[in-house]
Amino acid sequence: MNLVKINKNISVPKYKQIVNSLEHAILKGHLKKGNQLPSLNVIKKKHNVSRDTVLMAFNELKTRGIIHSVVGKGYYISSEDVAISQKILLLFDELNAFKEDLYNAFLDNLDDNIKVDIYFHHFNPKVFHQIISENVGNYTFYVIMPANLKDINDDISLIQKDKVFILDQLHKQLNTYPAVYQNFEKDVFNGLSKIKDKLLNYNNFKLIFSSKKQPKGILNGFINFNKSQNISYQISEELSKEDPEKGTAYLVLEDTHLIQFIKGMKEKNFKLINDVGLISYNESLLKEVIIDGITTISTDFKSMGEQLANMVMNQSQEQIENESRINIRKSV
């Protein structure tokens, strides 16, 4: 068992590398309370470092109460409570309102000694590549939201495998990584199924879907639901001038389209439920009080953050399907 690893070519000081590798060995259970450490001279010889360098490392561990020394005998593990300060790289797609709940829930459920740095790839593969390649080796864990980016497997595989966690969209290529992901197809299908009676009152169901940013699962869930219920449906990138059309229900993904829809409704003097139906994607505070409340199908961002935090801290390798909820209100 090689407890200590030293690379003299990197910028991390040698004594710190010794500390780090011993901490790691304790964390992995290779060193237990009461175990004797290799002597100063053994490490010195084996790794070609100065005796003082090893001593510096041991002194740091001693002042932190993790090891103790017995004169004439050696150094022994006195506590397995290493509490090493961990750093997490959190790579989001973009900064938007929905990140707030997720990020705050993640931080709230992490230990205080864990530091989180946020980066954004803005759906740009080059930016993604650069962020990963420049930070590989600098963090304890890497939490990555790939969004709709494909062909990022090469980048991610630069990182030590058991340090990676995937968030939100879990593509097939990333299927081997632990993840807290959203099953969009199921979320939409199940959400819509819960209000299928209401939806059957409309003679058409329209999805406003911009394929650039949104996960394809939403599209599939929408189509599957309509086929299963024999509902006639349409898919469109944007709201057209004719929208909202009487007798039609709408599933609207972006809030800008939501606004546009409601304005159009007011112009035409349409009433929700009576004339048109409206479902919005992803919950936000204010949707509860728009008109008589807008029905939303939404990722539970708070639970996503909580589960992610637990997963990272326990170094669990599961793939957890995160919840989605439908908030049924008087809009459909």
Add this chain to the structure above:
Amino acid sequence: MNLVKINKNISVPKYKQIVNSLEHAILKGHLKKGNQLPSLNVIKKKHNVSRDTVLMAFNELKTRGIIHSVVGKGYYISSEDVAISQKILLLFDELNAFKEDLYNAFLDNLDDNIKVDIYFHHFNPKVFHQIISENVGNYTFYVIMPANLKDINDDISLIQKDKVFILDQLHKQLNTYPAVYQNFEKDVFNGLSKIKDKLLNYNNFKLIFSSKKQPKGILNGFINFNKSQNISYQISEELSKEDPEKGTAYLVLEDTHLIQFIKGMKEKNFKLINDVGLISYNESLLKEVIIDGITTISTDFKSMGEQLANMVMNQSQEQIENESRINIRKSV
């Protein structure tokens, strides 16, 4: 391998020649991420230049994020992207929806070769201190949103003075720094003045103000306005069970209170304008379509981001008062 070339007879400054030749070496693949550079003294001796000249070159590369240094060890390549000309540290208070417009406008108006890293201090002075002290010397510019944090002058003064820009709240202690700031007192006073006729229809005006997070200027502007118009007013930390009260206008700062207010209104069967008045602080997409639109007084976050970008790129040392708008709708 000769990484550095200096010709003292040409007009290009020596330190720039060092920068150029190192960039060239990275482009040619002679220097890779993690490689150690020759030490200051080695280059000094070999090329017969001053140690300060080499230091100047290394400092430029450091603020661009291309190399980093470790005291007692040396300089190391941290990024092979030599196209990056500047790196900016952007220190926000917290991640929330309002940062979206600001951040995107900032990025859109910056040159492509400028990199921006985001940090959050979460209103915690210790976190603030740590972020500053860990990153001093590593960035070309530092954009800081102090929020309501006081006693951060010592931290900020660790940074070279002409590299600092202050955002949003400009306290007296930070008065000497360039800034894009909000004059909250004026924003509120002027905003309210524009609808004073409407406000005079109510017999009381209430501000829901939580002193922990919100800038005091809002409070002052509110009080000044009411005194100038002889309007009776109240200030409260939370909405009480009696709220909303008939005949009273409300200025509500947080969206959670906004929701609470509207729910209370519906329970009591109150109508906006007829029974109560409502003004919300800071614009967001959906407020336009809540009931018949909610009047908002709002910082113009987009313009804030634009002005900030111009300011940083021109290294302008002004203090710019950013606009605020009142969006008059049918809620008061």
Add this chain to the structure above:
DNA sequence: TCTAATTTGTGCGTATGTATG
């Protein structure tokens, strides 16, 4: 534990050329 060598980081003083008004 002590000494020594090497490294970066910082501050101060000085000198020179160049651009600006």
Add this chain to the structure above:
DNA sequence: GCATACATACGCACAAATTAG
């Protein structure tokens, strides 16, 4: 022509971190 500011360059001294012997 003169005064001023700024960028460039050099030299020296000392502090703090790293590593060796």
